[in-house]
Amino acid sequence: MIEQTLFIIKPDAYKEKLVGKIVTKIEESGFKIIKMTLKKLTRKEAENLYYVHRDRDFFEPLVLFILEAPIIALILERENAIEHLRGVIGKTNPKESEPGTIRALYGTNKSRNAVHASDSKESFIREVSVLFPSYSIT
Ligand code: CDP
Ligand code: MG
Numbered sequence: 001m002i003e004q005t006l007f008i009i010k011p012d013a014y015k016e017k018l019v020g021k022i023v024t025k026i027e028e029s030g031f032k033i034i035k036m037t038l039k040k041l042t043r044k045e046a047e048n049l050y051y052v053h054r055d056r057d058f059f060e061p062l063v064l065f066i067l068e069a070p071i072i073a074l075i076l077e078r079e080n081a082i083e084h085l086r087g088v089i090g091k092t093n094p095k096e097s098e099p100g101t102i103r104a105l106y107g108t109n110k111s112r113n114a115v116h117a118s119d120s121k122e123s124f125i126r127e128v129s130v131l132f133p134s135y136s137i138t
Helices: 011-015 019-028 043-049 059-066 081-089 102-106 121-131
Strands: 002-009 032-039 071-079 115-117
Touching (some): 002 019, 002 081, 002 121, 011 019, 011 059, 019 032, 019 071, 043 059, 043 121, 071 081, 081 102
Antiparallel strands (some): 002 071, 032 071
């Protein structure tokens, strides 16, 4: 089934000038770019994006991290996009990620891990509402 997912290049990767390499890897992994934007989030947008983690002890550091610099958000499309992209990015902790995954290549640690990908259709819908508020999911 062709589906869409949401992908974010986080501030650590942006500051390290890894955007081009990461987007190349995404395209080589069979994804079509449907939407792409660079933006500096507001505090409210950052909190909404990570709403599910609001009670975790890493929530405040995570919000501050995502506000460090602009992020690049993309809506991507391919067969089985959500599950496939999670495989391409690797595990939350880059040190536990398969060699060749984006986090293994470009992440630093389990907080500063270069990229984000939706983990479910429900997350995709919430994340799109924060990052592409005028986009209507079909
Ligand atoms: O991003 P992913 O879905 O792999 O992991 P998550 O458990 O949904 O956590 C979201 C983000 O919070 C991670 O990508 C990390 O940036 C951050 N995090 C953290 O700083 N410390 C943790 N122990 C877990 C997550
Ligand atoms: Mg997650």
